Amino acid sequence: MARPWRRAAARPAEETAVRPRTAVELVDVSHTYGERTVLRDVSLVLAEHRVGVIGSNGSGKSTFARLLNGLVVPTSGRVLVDGLDTAADLRAVRRRVGFVFQDPDAQIVHPTVAEDVAFGLHNQRVPAAERAERVAEVLARYGLAGHADHPAHLLSGGQKQLLAIAGVLVMRPARVVFDEPTTLLDLANRRRVARVIEELEQDVVVVTHDLDLLTGFDRVLVVEDGRVVADGAPGETVDWYVARMT
Amino acid sequence: MSTLALYSPVPSVLHRTPAGLKLAALAALSVLLFAVPQLPVASIALAAVVVLALAGARLTPRQLLAQLRPVWLWLAGLLVFHAIVTDLATGALAVIRLATLVLAAAVVTATSRVAELVAVIEWVCAPLRLLGVRPARIGLAIAMTLRFIPLIAERAERIREAQAARGATRPLFLSLVPLLVQVLQLAHTTAEALDARGADDEAPPRALWRRG
Ligand SMILES: Nc1ncnc2c1ncn2[C@@H]1O[C@H](COP(=O)(O)OP(=O)(O)OP(=O)(O)O)[C@@H](O)[C@H]1O
Ligand SMILES: [Mg+2]
Numbered sequence: 001m002a003r004p005w006r007r008a009a010a011r012p013a014e015e016t017a018v019r020p021r022t023a024v025e026l027v028d029v030s031h032t033y034g035e036r037t038v039l040r041d042v043s044l045v046l047a048e049h050r051v052g053v054i055g056s057n058g059s060g061k062s063t064f065a066r067l068l069n070g071l072v073v074p075t076s077g078r079v080l081v082d083g084l085d086t087a088a089d090l091r092a093v094r095r096r097v098g099f100v101f102q103d104p105d106a107q108i109v110h111p112t113v114a115e116d117v118a119f120g121l122h123n124q125r126v127p128a129a130e131r132a133e134r135v136a137e138v139l140a141r142y143g144l145a146g147h148a149d150h151p152a153h154l155l156s157g158g159q160k161q162l163l164a165i166a167g168v169l170v171m172r173p174a175r176v177v178f179d180e181p182t183t184l185l186d187l188a189n190r191r192r193v194a195r196v197i198e199e200l201e202q203d204v205v206v207v208t209h210d211l212d213l214l215t216g217f218d219r220v221l222v223v224e225d226g227r228v229v230a231d232g233a234p235g236e237t238v239d240w241y242v243a244r245m246t
Numbered sequence: 247m248s249t250l251a252l253y254s255p256v257p258s259v260l261h262r263t264p265a266g267l268k269l270a271a272l273a274a275l276s277v278l279l280f281a282v283p284q285l286p287v288a289s290i291a292l293a294a295v296v297v298l299a300l301a302g303a304r305l306t307p308r309q310l311l312a313q314l315r316p317v318w319l320w321l322a323g324l325l326v327f328h329a330i331v332t333d334l335a336t337g338a339l340a341v342i343r344l345a346t347l348v349l350a351a352a353v354v355t356a357t358s359r360v361a362e363l364v365a366v367i368e369w370v371c372a373p374l375r376l377l378g379v380r381p382a383r384i385g386l387a388i389a390m391t392l393r394f395i396p397l398i399a400e401r402a403e404r405i406r407e408a409q410a411a412r413g414a415t416r417p418l419f420l421s422l423v424p425l426l427v428q429v430l431q432l433a434h435t436t437a438e439a440l441d442a443r444g445a446d447d448e449a450p451p452r453a454l455w456r457r458g
Binding site for chain 2: 066069071091094095098099101103105106107108109110111112115116118119120123124149150151152153167168171
């Protein structure tokens with residue numbers, strides 16, 4: 001099968017002249033941890049609403065995701081989020097881009113549900129009244145309203161991941177990056193999280209091994225050994241990846 | 247269940263009492279108990295705390311007993327120690343005093359959200375600002391401790407089970423190694439999550455953080 005490859009995406013340099021202000025742009029990005037190079041010369045413009053990232057273990061997907069909100073700053077090259085350089089405007093980038101990790105336990109930092117959701121709003125100095133209102137609204141949206149005062153560690157795995165997502169979305173980021181949000185979940189909860197992602201108005205980038213999650217996505221990247229080796233519509237890209245792995 | 251996750255969602259008079267007042271009363275009670283070391287005083291205090299817990303905080307007797315369970319051996323040991331070294335009355339005083347404080351602290355935690363307690367602690371620590379300490383950091387550290395103790399206890403239990411399932415008869419301390427590895431991984435991701443959720447944002451002028 002021919003490798004799916006979108007020309008426009010492969011040539012961001014042409015596009016930089018008319019660089020969309022509402023896009024994520026990677027310009028010749030490489031990243032090394034010590035001696036080890038985990039991303040090599042990645043150049044991309046991501047302007048789609050929903051972008052998926054797949055690839056084998058250790059291929060560099062999480063590193064790629066972390067670049068998008070400045071958790072990792074590239075060793076060389078630049079990452080621009082809506083025109084902001086992650087190296088220079090770190091705080092502004094972090095405020096624009098929410099990040100959901102695989103393990104909800106590591107992201108929940110307060111003992112009870114409502115307090116944890118309020119955490120990011122505290123950091124943003126949102127006044128108490130507005131804070132309470134936004135927390136209540138988000139808890140209701142994710143079916144956690146009845147658990148507001150419950151200890152977070154008594155929630156089920158699926159509820160914990162919804163709590164972690166609520167804690168990020170309550171901050172109203174302009175974009176959200178997910179790194180394997182469904183890996184630890186059962187089928188019912190995977191579907192729930194998939195629906196949450198589907199309903200988001202924000203642009204999202206989702207790293208996943210859960211290929212079903214990518215149905216309806218606008219674009220999928222395949223990462224292999226630190227390079228983007230395929231890039232296109234989910235149907236062709238996912239099929240190409242699956243064929244390659246079997 | 248974990249004694250640290252005690253918050254009782256049943257509303258009560260004490261839930262509506264400001265956390266600062268409850269903490270001040272708790273402090274006053276401990277000063278009283280140690281300043282006036284007399285059995286009748288301690289007994290009355292214990293009775294008062296129990297009444298307050300059941301009627302004021304609407305806790306069940308079971309919830310109260312659960313609070314004493316972890317310190318139960320301690321209290322028994324203390325009584326025996328005093329009975330041998332000093333006398334039974336002193337032992338009784340020491341035990342009643344400690345039990346009173348444990349229950350009083352339980353009443354405070356059962357009726358105050360961690361956020362409220364943390365806010366009081368931050369307020370008390372506010373003068374430390376002059377020394378360059380950020381009170382909000384102290385508050386966050388306390389909240390995170392309360393959050394992670396049950397989690398780490400649970401992970402430790404899971405490791406112990408996994409080792410037992412494979413017939414491990416190894417000494418207990420060897421299961422500390424995988425636990426340590428897990429805790430370090432957890433800490434790494436948590437540090438990233440704190441960054442991603444804006445924990446290190448300096449207090450910017452209000453207009454700056456509003457998106458728009
Ligand atoms: N902080 C770090 N320090 C050193 N090496 C790292 C670090 N983070 C990741 N690596 C290494 O970089 C490589 C790419 O890691 P990355 O986490 O980006 O892969 P991944 O595609 O997300 O894999 P997985 O599917 O297993 O999550 C791996 O070989 C990993 O061991
Ligand atoms: Mg990964």
